[in-house]
Amino acid sequence: xxxxxxxxxxxxxxxxxxxxxxxxxxxxxxxxxxxxxxxxxxxxxxxxxxxxxxxxxxxxxxxxxxxxxxxxxxxxxxxxxxxxxxxxxxxxxxxxxxxxxxxxxxxxxxxxxxxxxxxxxxxxxxxxxxxxxxxxxxxxxxxxxxxxxxxxxxxxxxxxxxxxxxxxxxxxxxxxxxxxxxxxxxxxxxxxxxxxxxxxxxxxxxxxxxxxxxxxxxxxxxxxxxxxxxxxxxxxxxxxxxxxxxxxxxxxxxxxxxxxxxxxxxxxxxxxxxxxxxxxxxxxxxxxxxxxxxxxxxxxxxxxxxxxxxxxxxxxxxxxxxxxxxxxxxxxxxxxxxxxxxxxxxxxxxxxxxxxxxxxxxxxxxxxxxxxxxxxxxxxxxxxxxxxxxxx
Ligand code: NAD
Numbered sequence: 001x002x003x004x005x006x007x008x009x010x011x012x013x014x015x016x017x018x019x020x021x022x023x024x025x026x027x028x029x030x031x032x033x034x035x036x037x038x039x040x041x042x043x044x045x046x047x048x049x050x051x052x053x054x055x056x057x058x059x060x061x062x063x064x065x066x067x068x069x070x071x072x073x074x075x076x077x078x079x080x081x082x083x084x085x086x087x088x089x090x091x092x093x094x095x096x097x098x099x100x101x102x103x104x105x106x107x108x109x110x111x112x113x114x115x116x117x118x119x120x121x122x123x124x125x126x127x128x129x130x131x132x133x134x135x136x137x138x139x140x141x142x143x144x145x146x147x148x149x150x151x152x153x154x155x156x157x158x159x160x161x162x163x164x165x166x167x168x169x170x171x172x173x174x175x176x177x178x179x180x181x182x183x184x185x186x187x188x189x190x191x192x193x194x195x196x197x198x199x200x201x202x203x204x205x206x207x208x209x210x211x212x213x214x215x216x217x218x219x220x221x222x223x224x225x226x227x228x229x230x231x232x233x234x235x236x237x238x239x240x241x242x243x244x245x246x247x248x249x250x251x252x253x254x255x256x257x258x259x260x261x262x263x264x265x266x267x268x269x270x271x272x273x274x275x276x277x278x279x280x281x282x283x284x285x286x287x288x289x290x291x292x293x294x295x296x297x298x299x300x301x302x303x304x305x306x307x308x309x310x311x312x313x314x315x316x317x318x319x320x321x322x323x324x325x326x327x328x329x330x331x332x333x334x335x336x337x338x339x340x341x342x343x344x345x346x347x348x349x350x351x352x353x354x355x356x357x358x359x360x361x362x363x364x365x366x367x368x369x370x371x372x373x374x375x376x377x378x379x380x381x382x383x384x385x386x387x388x389x390x391x392x
Contacts, residue, residue, distance in 0.1 A: 036345045104126075106347060118378060134146070153298060181206045186210070
């Protein structure tokens with residue numbers, strides 16, 4: 001009964017769901033879109049949206065109003081009156097201070113990098129669900145915001161690469177001669193990588209891909225791309241990759257460098273949960289690339305897969321353009337917000353019962369796994385250990 005919200009005999013009041021404007025630099029996404037707001041208001045909830053919250057994703061206030069939402073110009077009023085707050089980026093400490101005890105916050109929390117916010121939510125007895133902790137089980141697919149946003153990021157990476165190469169991607173036979181198709185190499189064929197492969201294929205490029213998980217080979221080939229085989233299979237827990245041994249890393253870099261040297265565009269997406277991104281393209285390998293070649297490093301935020309990557313910047317190294325974009329899903333904010341909002345809609349459905357009241361406990365496997373902070377405690381083991389290690 002410790003996790004109970006609804007007191008026996010208490011009148012069930014509609015949930016007040018608040019959508020604050022995202023304040024992180026360069027963040028254009030919004031947590032809910034009008035289509036989802038309409039579904040929630042029809043189900044009896046009250047949805048309040050901060051003025052202009054959706055405008056950078058091209059969802060103006062009037063569309064939210066038409067969907068039954070209420071626009072509020074005061075962020076303080078919005079946060080103070082909320083039962084549930086939905087956000088894309090982790091909440092700022094000043095915003096947490098405005099929430100009533102027991103308020104539920106749902107969004108990406110990136111707990112390892114936002115320990116101040118985690119501590120404040122713990123101390124103020126906020127209940128926070130971290131969408132990146134939603135388990136990757138079939139039932140949770142509709143709530144998997146990591147996947148939906150990686151899909152958007154993979155698409156944006158391929159388009160960005162195409163925009164920066166001095167070449168056409170497709171083969172062209174014209175009166176002015178025949179153009180050979182560009183070669184696109186994708187390193188890391190997870191959710192983002194597969195979307196980048198599909199997008200580059202649609203643009204007409206010849207696509208090659210590599211991943212340390214051998215299981216990715218079948219998916220790569222099914223998209224019509226060539227899978228580069230290496231004698232490594234680093235399938236780790238939960239479908240993710242494990243870190244390679246020093247020997248494996250050396251043979252990987254060797255194999256990868258030959259493929260990188262022949263590519264016009266390289267899109268790197270390799271990552272290992274909770275670790276620094278693996279280094280796949282060394283300075284020496286960049287020096288072997290053709291002038292005009294492009295690298296789009298999706299792992300820029302977690303250290304980069306290329307040694308020359310500068311997070312958030314585009315640099316030129318000996319004629320090679322290296323992009324280290326941060327928040328690529330935010331570059332296609334209309335659709336990435338739409339997908340994120342659908343993920344939230346599915347997640348919220350787990351939190352309310354048939355009468356529309358908050359569930360009494362978080363025993364559901366998905367809720368339990370994604371519960372980061374609750375009732376004054378950090379519930380996520382690795383984050384709790386991290387804070388304990390810092391004496392916080
Ligand atoms: P991710 O973002 O953690 O990593 C991206 C890719 O990098 C992964 O494919 C990983 O294998 C690869 N990688 C790691 N180290 C590498 C290295 N040294 N060299 C080359 N590649 C390297 O992964 P992700 O995209 O979130 O997905 C990982 C897995 O989870 C995939 O198998 C995916 O199909 C699976 N998945 C399952 C579900 C579900 O069942 N609901 C949902 C989403 C993803």
